[in-house]
Structure formats: C-alpha cells, structure tokens
Amino acid sequence: MAPMASSLTFKARRGAPMLVAPAAATPHELKPLSDIDDQQGLRFYRSGIHFYRSDPAKAGQDPAAVVKKALADALVYYYPLAGRLREVEGRKLVVDCTADGAVFVEADADVTVTRLRCGGFVFALQICHNMADAAGVMQFVQALGELARGVPGAPTVPPVWARELLLARSPPRVTHAHLEYHCPEQPSAAVVRPDDATLERRAFFFGPRELSALRMPQVRCSRFETVAAFVWRCRAAALRCGGDADEARIQFVVNARGLRDSPLPRGFYGNAFAFAVAAATAGELRDGGFAFALQKVAAAKAEVTMECIRSVADFNMVSERRPNFGPSAARSYMVSDVTRAGFENVDFGWGVNVYGGPATANLATFHLKGRNESGEEGIVVPMCLPAQAMEREPELVAPSKPTPRERKPLSDIDDQESLRFYRSVIYFFHHGPAGADSSSSKDPVGVLKHALADVLVFYYPIAGRIREEAGRKLVVDCTGEGVVFVGADADVRLDDFGSTLTPPIPCTGELLCLPESSSATVVDRPLLYIQVTRLACGGFVFGLQICHCLADAPGVGQFMTAVGELVRGAAAPSVRPVWARELLAARSPLRPTYEHPEYEAVADPGKDRIFPGDVMLHRPFFFCPAAIAALRKAAPPQLRNKCSRFELVAAFVWRCRTAALVYDPSDEVRFLCVVNARGKLRPPLPEGFYGNALTFGTAVTTAGELCERPYGHALELVRKAKERVMTDDYLQSAADVLVAKGRPRFTTARTYLVTDLTKARLHDIDLGWGTAVYGAPATTTLATFHMPTTNAEGEEGITVPICLPVQAMERFIAEMEWLEKTTFSGGVSERSLGLGISSRL
Template sequence: MAAQDPLLFTVTRRSPELVTPAKPTPHEYKLLSDIDDQKSLRFLVPFIHFYEKENNIVDVQEMDPVKVIREALSKALVFYYPLAGRLREGLYGKLGVECTGEGVLFVEADADVTMAQFGDALQPPFPFLEQLLVDAPGFDGVLDCPLLLIQVTRLKCGGFIFAMRFNHTVSDAAGVVQFMIALSEIARGASSPSIPPVWQRELLNARIPPRVTCTHHEYDVVGDTEVSMIPPSDMVRRSFFFGPNEIRILRELIPPHLRTRSSYELITACLWRSRTRSLKPHPEEEVRMLCVVNARGKHDPLPLGYYGNAFTYLAALTTAEKLCQNPIGYALELVKKTKEDFTEEYIKSVADLMVLRGRPHFAIARTYLVLDVTRVGFGYIDFGWGKPVYGGPAKCGIGCTPEVENMNSFYIPFRNKMGGKGVMVPVCLPALAMENFAAELDGMLKNNVNTSPLRKSPL
C-alpha cells in the first residue's frame, strides 16, 4: 500500500495554542479594501511545506522546528499585527480587522513517519492533509476567529512539515508568501523583515462615486445546467505534468504567429479546450475561462510590502461549440486577448463593481479558473533547514465550497522523478470526463508519445 495513505502513519498533536505578538501592538480597526472584500474570497486557503533534515544539523533538539517557528511567529506578528486580530463585519457587510492582539492558532505535532515514506511525487491534493493541518476549535469560519492557523509536524527522520490555513480576505498568495518570508527571516535570526509590511488597503477601494467603466464577464449572473451541477462526490482528481517536451509539442499545434506566447497561456488554452470537450456541454452554452492577473507592478500606487489581495479575475468568453470545434489557436487567442485587457482602470472598475453590486461572487457555472503560483515563491521559504521538498497549495483548487474548488486548478512548479522541471496542474473532473480529458491530452502528444507522454497520476 502506498505510503501516502493517511492510515499508514499517526500524528500526535498538542492542544492548539494562541501565539500572540512578542510586544504590545496597536489596538485599532483597519478596513479591508474593496478588492479584499468580495464574496469569492471569504474562505480559508491551505498551504503546505515539506522540509528534510539538513545534514549539518547535529542536535535536532537544539534546532527544534516547532520552537524556532513558534518564537519567530510571535516576533513576526509585531510587524504583521493585524494578523493577530479578528475579522469583523460592519455596516452593509463591510469587512475590517479589529487589531486585538489575540493571536493566531499554533499546533505542535509529531508523526511516526519519515520524509522518504511520502515518496517522490509530493503534489496536491494530499490525502493526509487532515492529519497535518488540524481543524482546530474556534477556527471554523471567517469572522470573529483567528486569521491564521499553523501546524508544525516533526517527522521521525528529523524533517518536518509546515502547514498553514490562511484567511483569504486578508492576503492573496503573494501576500502570504511575503509574510512567510518575513517569518522565515526571523526564524534564521533577523530582527525584522527585509520588506516591511504595508497595509494601505484604501489604495484598492472603490472611487467616490463608484463607476463601472469596464466589462466584467467574470461576474455575470449565469444559471446552472445539468453539466455544471455534478455532485462533488462524483469527482476524481489527477495531476498532469507539463515539461519542456510537452510544451514543445503543444507549440507545434498552434499557428506560427502564436508560438511566442507564454507557456502559461499555451497550457491554459489547452486545458480549457480539452476540459470543455470532456464535459460535453450544450454547443450553444457560454463557457468561461477565468485568468488571475496580479496588479503588483501594474498598479502604480501599490507600494512594496503591500500584502493585501492585489489581483483581479479576467474572463475569456465564448460558446462551447466554438471552443470545442476550433483548433487550440482559437482558445489561445481568447486567453491572449483577455490578459491584454488588464489595465489599472480595470481593477478600479472591479472595486467599484463590488460596492455597487453587493460584493458578488464570480460566475461558477461552466467556468474554469486557473491560478498560476509558479513564480510566487512558495518553494523558496527557508526556516533554516533549506528550501522545501515541496512548498505551495495543499489542494487541487481553492474556494469556499467543494463546487468552487472543483472548477479551478493551480499551476505549481514541479520536478518529476527524472529530474525534469515543469508545471504540475491538478485537475478535478467527473470520472468519465476525466478519462476523456486524459485521452484528449495524450492524443495531442501522440507524435512523441513513446518518449514524452503527458504524465498523469491518479490522486
């Protein structure tokens, strides 16, 4: 039986404790931005990092990761003191953080398993996640509870696992990584973060008066159909690896004038088209691809150190028939145009829409959402034991409900068993659709199937 089966090891946990800032911090109320404050972000997102024992660390007790990270967390919260507060809902549902200094939840644990027993292919979703990231009492919602839970689990081999559940309304992936970098720097002996945290959520608030100036198909109100109402229990998950050979083969399938487009755009177009074909929606139904664009570096007022949500969704929209019947180049053109639509005005328009329309959730039915975290930096977090064997998302997708989690995928940097670097994409589909999806992708690579198959692993 595979070592990844959660029944093969036992985790012994201490009772969750609240870690508070090491020094007194301001007691104040800080409003979230209108980009933070949307219904599609009101959930907890899990991340997980696996660390091997460093060979030069002789005394494991002296370098106890639990002790090191707990103490660093208390010191980091002095700088990131809003994270030690509680999320409150105010007038008209507006969210804000009351900086109470109550602290974040921390769990100390030990597992009777070694890193080697997890195997070489660490990738989400992790079937043993519930053991490595406990559902602690008092941390079962978004409002009026800790904004962050961390569990550090020691392994028999001297390695450890750092798992974290973060309130998405407070930070996006880049903001989470910024906090983790600060935490890791202090764990390694720094007295303060190299990049001071910046709140300034008013920079992404709606204008006065708010005015929607762009078209936002990502927030269209659309109805469910039989295809889009598949029970989560009927879903299966597989991860697909795209390395240099796979990318090269896919580029050969598109027109020459599009071959310079990024690997992200190429994979996105390929997955969107193949996923839609496998689900077999009605030909005249509208289908959407939501891309996530980070405003950092594109939105001038955002300062270095801003750790709030600073991204927006952009929707590529077409009919199922056009997407499925046309070559991949058609989907790639749509993805290309959608990404090019992003401007500073676009994210301002989203903030205004949130206020005018009651902070709506993005469209779910017949939608596929991709989130690229390959360059965010999860794989570089070093608490003093070196870089993680795996660092990043702990599930296939993210969302406040299983239905939302099942309609999106992460793009995760990955090194396969042969040492090849590429992108791992977890996908969730109904069983029959997954068979069709895998066959479709393999068919695209049939010219090189013997030497470079699209690798897939049932999860």
C-alpha cells in the same frame, strides 16, 4: 490556551484513620435517596481538595484538630452523612442514619486535613456522590468552615433533605430521549480508555483574550457553553473520532437549582442535575465550524428543564437496574461547570484557600476558576487524552510585543465574497544539516512558534479578528489575540509521500488544522491557522491556512519569507509589511470603466456537469519542456513568440476539460485566470503590500466553438482575457463593481478557474532547515494551479492538478492523448499518486 503543568512529587505520612461521629445525638432513621441520587453513574466517591497557606495569627493551632472538631459539629446538622447506605428492592438506595461517623485522617507531608512543612495545610474530602452534587458538597464544606471559625449557632444555610421532591412519578412518565444513558453505535471506536498507558493530563487556561476570540455575538450563550463547544470540537479532532459518519457527543451537567420552575428549597444538598447532550457526526463537527458546535451546545442546554429532570428520575425508575451514564461516554466529552460552586472561597480560619476544586480530572472534566502567571482571571479546563492526541491541542500565539489596537478596513478587492475562506499552503522540509548554532538541530515546533510570535509584531493585523460592518464591509479589529498554532507528530517519513509531491497531498486532514473548503465563516474567528508536524525521519511539515481576505499568494510568500528570516536570526523582515488597503478601495462616487463578466452569472447554471456529492478524482499532469515546446509549435505563427507558458498550457487544458465534461455545443463556457496586478497599477502599489492585488481575466465562448475550432482559437481567447485586465485602472474598476453589486462571488458554473503560481516563489522558503522540498497548496478543488515542478528525470516543468468526476476524468485523459497525437507529439504525462499511507498517519 497555554497548557499548565506540574511535576511535583512528595510523600505524606498518614496517621491511623478514625471515625468522627456527630458531636450530639442525632435521629436514627432510614432516609430514601431520590431517583436522581441513586443512579448507577453516581455510585462512586467524588473528591475535592483545598490548599491553605500558613497564618502567623494561627500559630500554635493545629488545623487537623480544628477541622476534626468542626466536622463533628457539622455532622449534627448533616447527620445522614454520618450514616451508611443500604440497598433495598429494585436496587433502591436508602441512608441508614446510624451516626457511625465519617472517616478522618491526619497526615504530614514533607513539602514546603495534611499539614505542610511551611505551616500551611491541605484539606481533602471524598464523598459518596449519591449523597451530594458539587453544589451540595460546597454547602457542607462552607458549613464546616463557619463552625471551624467559631461562627455561633447553626450553619448559615441549614441543610434540607427533601429528596422526595426528585422521586420518580407514579406512574413514571419518561418525556425525553435521555441520550446520556444510551451508547452510540460502535462504542469501542475512538474511546479514550482509563487504562491507556499513554494518557497525559494537562490543564488549559482560557483568559480574557481567548474568551474574546471565541465570542460569537450571533449565538446567545454563556462562557461555559463557549469554551465547552470549542474544547468539544478540538477534542473530537484530536482523537480522530472514527469516520465522518461516526457520532461524537458532548455531555454536560445542568444544575436544577438555577432553573426557572425549580421546586427545590434553599439548603437542598442532594443531586439536582441532569445531563445536556449534544450529538453530531464527526464530519458535521469538523466541517460545520465553531459556530455549528456552539449552537448545538446552546440548544442542548436549553432543552434541560425541570420536566427533563423529573423525566430522568422516571427513566431511572423504569429502566432495568438504574442505568449508568458511563457507557454513553464512548466518543463523548463529559464536562461540568464548577466556576460558580464556590470551591475557591472556603475559609477554616486560615484565610481563603489558595486552591479549591476537584483533585483529579480523568475522562470527565470540569471548568474551574483560575488565574494565569500574569494574574489574569479565566477558566481552567483540565484535559486527559492519549499523548498523541494531546499534542494536537491548539493554542493561540499572540504577538511577542504590544501592538497597536485599531480597526483597519480591508480593501474592496479583499472583502469580496469569493475570498471569504481559508487558503492553504503546505511546506515539506528535510531534517537538514544540524550545526551547533543551527535551528535545524532544534525542535521545529518550538522554534517556529517563537518566530511566529515575533513576526506577528510586524504583521499584527493577522493576529486580530475580522468584523463585518454596514454594507457587508469587512474591517480587521487589531486585537492582538493571536493565531491558532498546533504542534503534532506523525509516524511517517518524508520519503513515504513519494518522489514528487503534488496536490492533493496525501492525508491532508492530518497535516492541516481545518478541513479544506472554498467557503467559510471568517468573521469573529482567528485569521491564521498553523500546524507543524514532526515526521519520523526528522523532517517536518508546515501547514498554513490563512483567511484569503488578508493576503493573496505573493502576500503569503512575503509573510513566510519573513518567518524564515526571523528564524535565521534577523531582527526584522527585510521587506517590511505595508497595509495600504485604501489604495484599492472603491471610488466615491462609483464609476466602473469596464465590463466585468467575472462577476456576471452564466445562463442556466444548473446545466453544469459537476454537482455537489459527485465522486471526484484527482490527477496531476506534468508538462515537461518538450510538451511546452510542442504546444508553442502548435500555436498560430502570429502567437508563437507572444504567448507565455501559462497561456499555452491553460488554453490546452481548458479545451480538454470542456470536451471531457460533454457540455452541449450551445452551452456557454468560461475561462477564469487570476492576474497579479502588482507592477501594473499607476501609481504602483508600495513594496511590502501583502493584500489581495488580483483580478480575473475572463474568456467567454460556447462549448462547441471551443472544442470544434483549432487549439489556436482557445489560445487567442486566453491571451485576450489576460490582456484585457492588465491596464492600470482595471482593478480600480473591479473594486467599484464589487461594491455596486454587493460584493458578489465570481462565477464558477461551467468555468475553468486557474492560477499561475510559477512565479509566486511559494516553494522558495527557508525556515532554517534549508529550502522547502515542496511549497504550494495542499489540495485542489474545481479551481486549480500551475505549479513549478521537477520530474524524476530532473526536467523542470509545470504541473497542473485536475479534479473531475470519475467518468469525466477518463474522458479528459483520453482527450489529452488524442490531442497529443493529432496536434503535436510527446511531452504530456499523467502522474498517479496511489501512495497508500493513509493508515500510517
């Protein structure tokens, strides 16, 4: 989807305009337009432009003279085009066939119908849209070409008027809603205005790789629908269409000529189309994924039948003053498919045109045939957006060199249901000292995009796509299509985020490509999304979202370290990536050797205290060295020197959280922690393995037991949960269980799920601008993390972000304070992150 741009400027020297009348006598009559033709939204002039190279065989022939003569001849057959429109009662338009003629201008331009200095020429046409749609225009231009080449007789396709076939019925019968003529609520919200001084125009190319990447076999649709749905969703995200409840639309043209029950004869050149309209809220479009947008577009197209088009004619007749579809453009993406119109195949005798198509694209745009610099055929989509929105347009970054095309199965730990989502990690960097040869003096967007392409040569499976095979088995198809990359700018400084960053990072939606979610479709879509956001202070934010099936936290850290090494000039990563997923495949036959409560459902999951739709409150809690020392002192003597910092804090928070959620004393509650199996397997995983090498330590008890017994009881449960899974064959047993049970999710109801990131070194990343100020997940939901943090006093400790319903959070804080007073003294503090910068991003 690389943007295509040009900065060419020149001056044309125009001759005096003249009227070219039909070359022979034509009928003088009044010809009513159809009730599709004369709607308000078509009362303008549509442009088309065609470029031709010089042809030595045509030396001495003036293209302007040839085209002018052909025009006079063509108007004998298309004589209504030489007339004038008149408006009669009810704003009805009719053509007065006066044969006055069409305006013709000759011109010359000082670049290597306008003659060019190189001997080529440009043929430009502007036609009243009420007279013809794109198909009709091209029928007329093809007739011009035939006559210019000296083809004897009438045009191959004789023109047919027949506008009466698309007149309103009597009485009119409006059978469709016709959203295209109705404004959304609050049309002024998120409108792209033609007079916006910041508007930028770029063309985006969708070649074979991009089209393959977007293909979704489960949705039957055309290339047009696929690209249109993708651009609709990207455009809505780039424009930040209002709030989640605001409507965003796509409105596209469906040609009646191709409909099964079309009555239109061959040669009909009037307007024969209706608009298909798909509407969704901004929130639905954002959260529903590409498949949601594609299904909406396909469904909208399927609704356009000949009955729909007749209903448009009736609607135009009965509605006051023949309405304009323009007002519905508020928050709408308007697009037409002209890839089959034949713009690129017009010959006036100088050979086929170099380019043929619309001259401009404003708020409405087109799909055009095109080629990229490599000669690949594809679809070009011109876009017009405010500069800030244009910068958020995503592109695919492919490996910088050829990579193997193969299918690589994921392990049976990788492809469990619970890992089928995109895990975010976000990094904040200062501007850094700018040396003459330092990357910190360069644009981070360009530098990191280049390094990403290079690192994907080594991590090439990440540039592929996941496919699902029999038994829900996931494999990576190493297509080399690439990963999604977005460059962006934010009018905010790093200092505005506060002195200490912890999840949830403010305005995460502005800094990541995708909305955060604990589940997602991962099949047949990019596996990595990256957004680099330049900050007003010169620093930047690197937001990463990777399919969790590909890598766990240590794997992500290894990948990011490799990116940093290549930015700083290394030819290859110091730790070469190793796939080796077969080491964690299920055995044959399956032989689980342990019980796996992590994949067993809790009894009565409906008795949970957290439900979809609950208003959730996020608070990070910092455990300083004094707090951790106090927890260790509160532990039973036999555990004080055996427990890790993670176990001490996790047991304490689990107990407080359970009490805050007010479960019944007999309710089963669980603790689930992620345990990294690297270094614990025999034989060990090789250095460079970046897949998921994790399992879950699980503790099970009742709410009454956990909250009524001393802190040491919770600590003992947590320790045993971890110890139980740290054998060299537990992970292999987990792989067998996952396959045997159909790759289930781990349990979440009445469960505290936590991951220790204090040793993952996610924050210890240098992308050429010095070590990250912050490197960790962007958000937390019901699962959380232990993160290494330094407080304002310079003390190093552990931050635990907590997410709970509002009332439960109040009880959680009270429980923390009560336990602090009754069990030990000092050291636990709550941080409030009320930064108030949402409106500034």
